[in-house]
Amino acid sequence: MTKNKMLLSWIEEMAALTTPDEIVWITGDSEQLDQLRQQAIATGELYKLNEEKLPDCYLHRTAVNDVARVEHRTFICSRREIDAGPTNNWMAPKEAYEKLGKIFNKSMKGRTMYVIPYSMGPVGSKFSKIGIELTDSIYVVMNMVIMTRVGNDVLDALGNSNDFVRGLHGKADIDEENRYICHFPEDNTIWSVNSGYGGNVLLGKKCFALRIASYQGKNENWMAEHMLILGVEYPNGETKYIAAAFPSACGKTNLAMLIPPEIFAKKGYKVWTVGDDIAWIRKGPDGRLWAINPENGFFGVAPGTNIKSNPNALHATEKGTIFTNVVHNLENNTVWWEGLDKNPPTKALNWKGEPWTAESGEKGAHPNSRFTAPATNCPSISKEFDSPNGVPLSAMVFGGRRAKTAPLVYQSLDWVNGVFVGSIMASETTAAASGAVGVVRRDPMAMLPFCGYNMGDYFQHWLNIGKDVGDKVPKIFHVNWFRLDDEGHFLWPGFGENLRVLLWILDRCEDKVGAVETPIGYLPKPEDINLEGIDVTEETLKELLSVDKELWLEDTVRIEDFYNKIGNTVPKELRNELTKLKKKLS
Numbered sequence: 001m002t003k004n005k006m007l008l009s010w011i012e013e014m015a016a017l018t019t020p021d022e023i024v025w026i027t028g029d030s031e032q033l034d035q036l037r038q039q040a041i042a043t044g045e046l047y048k049l050n051e052e053k054l055p056d057c058y059l060h061r062t063a064v065n066d067v068a069r070v071e072h073r074t075f076i077c078s079r080r081e082i083d084a085g086p087t088n089n090w091m092a093p094k095e096a097y098e099k100l101g102k103i104f105n106k107s108m109k110g111r112t113m114y115v116i117p118y119s120m121g122p123v124g125s126k127f128s129k130i131g132i133e134l135t136d137s138i139y140v141v142m143n144m145v146i147m148t149r150v151g152n153d154v155l156d157a158l159g160n161s162n163d164f165v166r167g168l169h170g171k172a173d174i175d176e177e178n179r180y181i182c183h184f185p186e187d188n189t190i191w192s193v194n195s196g197y198g199g200n201v202l203l204g205k206k207c208f209a210l211r212i213a214s215y216q217g218k219n220e221n222w223m224a225e226h227m228l229i230l231g232v233e234y235p236n237g238e239t240k241y242i243a244a245a246f247p248s249a250c251g252k253t254n255l256a257m258l259i260p261p262e263i264f265a266k267k268g269y270k271v272w273t274v275g276d277d278i279a280w281i282r283k284g285p286d287g288r289l290w291a292i293n294p295e296n297g298f299f300g301v302a303p304g305t306n307i308k309s310n311p312n313a314l315h316a317t318e319k320g321t322i323f324t325n326v327v328h329n330l331e332n333n334t335v336w337w338e339g340l341d342k343n344p345p346t347k348a349l350n351w352k353g354e355p356w357t358a359e360s361g362e363k364g365a366h367p368n369s370r371f372t373a374p375a376t377n378c379p380s381i382s383k384e385f386d387s388p389n390g391v392p393l394s395a396m397v398f399g400g401r402r403a404k405t406a407p408l409v410y411q412s413l414d415w416v417n418g419v420f421v422g423s424i425m426a427s428e429t430t431a432a433a434s435g436a437v438g439v440v441r442r443d444p445m446a447m448l449p450f451c452g453y454n455m456g457d458y459f460q461h462w463l464n465i466g467k468d469v470g471d472k473v474p475k476i477f478h479v480n481w482f483r484l485d486d487e488g489h490f491l492w493p494g495f496g497e498n499l500r501v502l503l504w505i506l507d508r509c510e511d512k513v514g515a516v517e518t519p520i521g522y523l524p525k526p527e528d529i530n531l532e533g534i535d536v537t538e539e540t541l542k543e544l545l546s547v548d549k550e551l552w553l554e555d556t557v558r559i560e561d562f563y564n565k566i567g568n569t570v571p572k573e574l575r576n577e578l579t580k581l582k583k584k585l586s
């Protein structure tokens, strides 16, 4: 185990507060995990699926009031309110500790507290950081074991250091009214109570790897971003890496696991997955920006995942996977979700555990139902996945779900303009968070719900990184796979075909292709997007690449409102970019 005094005394203090009957350290040993799984099966917390068809796979259902992240109950508890900033909910640390302390008080009576030592990033890499999560949920243990690197070697790597993130999670009564996800960036601490769902409780993920880590990155000169990382391998064997930030449920997992369309596959193009959700980025010895994926698994959206849309994701879920809130197919004890295939089971339970058939007209799987799959299961996993040095980035891409306004792709003019492009991102809300779906909101760098400090200071940090890295910075782009025609159909086929856009992006990074300069940035000449083998007419492509100045001018008003809401922490350089954009548009 460990002799780390700071760690032991913190656990003692948390145990005194929550009074579990027992404390169990998760060692990473497979016998221990097997035993815990058996226990969870006995209580119904996990359901064992068909061992032949889905070996070592389990189904879990959350409470019906607990199916997504709860942004309105998520708080940044910095000492000063201005350091959380107007885009975050804020609570004073003292108030938060008191309020949650009352809820946690004796909340683990009759339960076991599990101690999960985990590393975000390969154990021992200079990118990596250690966290300890205390939880009373076996489901959380099993997910953390897939999503992060867990066990005794993490404690060895920690040694006697105090540099670890202290995470306390308790299911309590899964009471919505008393659900709180609180972050204390200045204390390296996270307290989460009254939820059992994904991003609220797998504390290594959004809570640590984005909210706490973004704050650490600002102080330590690195970046924690809501980005996938992929490598495009060219027929000559060379691989170039791209990181891309899209809001929740806007296509990161799908892009990260892209399968090249046949005409590209035949020529020898390949795409490799490094990460599908989070990137930690820092300057490497060669002066470029390098990125790792701090996670060890995929917590992916199930609905819509099928053998055509994302075979790599589907294959990743064929063993050792936990399914949450999907349909239980009782015909063969497997799982199903909308968009898996056209044969919904006739004997099945929906995500709530009720008898269900597709004829009911109701969805069987929750729209935010998920799979938790080990990264190593993924057929397209990059050989650099475990590399302690990460991969060098050629391009950074921002993108959202926009029915109009944003074209298929454009390139920013330079780093500062690229940071501006990220800062003005907007996207329609999705089922990944509770609340209305399909409402356009500003979501800078896809970090609105995940930035652990003042958004204006975060923009400044981006500018600072650019100054530090100089002309070796990646080029910055914006994409939109979700543009609609007047009848509401997607104009762009998306998924694997997105490679056509990535290739233009990478060509631009090496000045191999020209562009058209528009008020918003550089757009492709239509002839430079390869349309061979797809059903997209030149006319449609022109529409995809059109910039409607009226719509953009309207948007600048909303951008200005958003900047004003953030207030005077918005860097002057970005205000200047907005002024320049307005001038060019009018």
Ligand code: GTP
Residues within 6 Å of the ligand: 246, 247, 248, 249, 250, 251, 252, 253, 254, 255, 276, 277, 299, 300, 301, 303, 304, 305, 309, 432, 481, 482, 490, 493, 494, 495, 498
């Ligand atoms: P989080 O795990 O919440 O961060 O989501 P994500 O960004 O990884 O999104 P994901 O790849 O799971 O995609 C979410 C939804 O977008 C799914 O319903 C996909 O089918 C859909 N989607 C993904 N890529 C495309 C695309 O290129 N075009 C279209 N039209 N839909 C897409």
Ligand code: SPV
Residues within 6 Å of the ligand: 068, 069, 197, 198, 199, 200, 205, 206, 247, 248, 249, 277, 299, 432, 433
């Ligand atoms: C997201 O919502 O961006 C996710 C899922 O990746 S969760 O872990 O719930 O945050």
Ligand code: MN
Residues within 6 Å of the ligand: 247, 248, 249, 277
């Ligand atoms: Mn995500």
